Amino acid sequence: MKIAVTGGKGGVGKSMVATSLAVEFARNDKTILIDADAECPNDHLLLSIKRKKYTFVYQPIPKWNFNKCVKCGKCAAVCKQNAIVFVKNKYPAFVKDICIGCKACIVACPAGAITATKKVIGTIYTGRNYGIDLVSGELKLGELASGEVVAEVRKYAEEINQAVKAKITIIDSSPGIGCPVIASLVGTDYIVAVTEPTPSALHDLKRVLYLADHFGIGCGIVINKFDLAKNFYKKIEKFAEESKIAVIGKIPYRKDFVEAAIKMRPALEMNPEHRGVFRKIIKEMKS
Ligand code: SF4
Ligand code: SF4
DSSP: OEEEEEOSSTTSSHHHHHHHHHHHHHTTSOEEEEEEOTTSOOHHHHTTOOOEEEEEEEEEEEEEOTTTOOOOOHHHHHOTTOOEEOOTTSOOEEOGGGOOOOOHHHHHOTTOOEEEEEEEEEEEEEEEETTEEEEEEEEOTTOOOHHHHHHHHHHHHHHHHHHHOOSEEEEEEOSSSSHHHHHHHTTOSEEEEEEOSSHHHHHHHHHHHHHHHHHTOEEEEEEETGGGOHHHHHHHHHHHHHHTOEEEEEEOOOHHHHHHHHHTOOHHHHOHHHHHHHHHHHHHHHO
């Protein structure tokens, strides 16, 4: 079973939920946790895992042969990223950092003056603790293609799972609803949409649930820190009821969640009350 943990707004507790679910699942089933928040992966910190480099993630980039270039400027004209600067009667100049590797310039060049080479845009790491095999993708600082890194971390997780043979895969997505999140949701069986009782979190939750509906993936809502704003929490419940989406979990605000993050330990290790909450979420997911 592949489960994506997402939610739209940042800071609502997606990683805490993803790691806690992974710890609870791993008590009975082999479990892989994919940290697909490629811009700021931190599941390894929440689980005290010392990651090891598994491989690099590459992106194609163009390379010019100015002996063949006829200075027509077509490569610059097709580049939507404005990564090629062209001045009449000069050779094109390339701004490598903003190239996204689409290869449009290579296709457009009438003189065959551009070929493809590659650059490193990220790293895939692995590690293990609490019976969980972690596969973590990290975008290189200054690079833009986090969606590519998410697609690759999922590909390598499949490769690693040939040996692990995990029954459960949990994907901890990045915030938002953009390309990296879509790359996290595609091909999953269930979406856990984590939110909190605030207007901005509800706004973003609706956008994520639209995505889940678009892809036809079953989902349930987990309301974190639900007891901090009981009136607004009721609004989320009303929305869920009207949308016919189950609220599969309500997590209370407790200081030991903060303590768990500081001590780099799963929250449900700190307090048996939390273990009960996550067991209930798993039960609801399976029902
Ligand atoms: S590969 Fe795409 S983004 Fe990169 S320079 Fe060529 S056209 Fe621009
Ligand atoms: S499209 Fe090809 S020939 Fe034209 S400027 Fe670019 S590299 Fe040179």
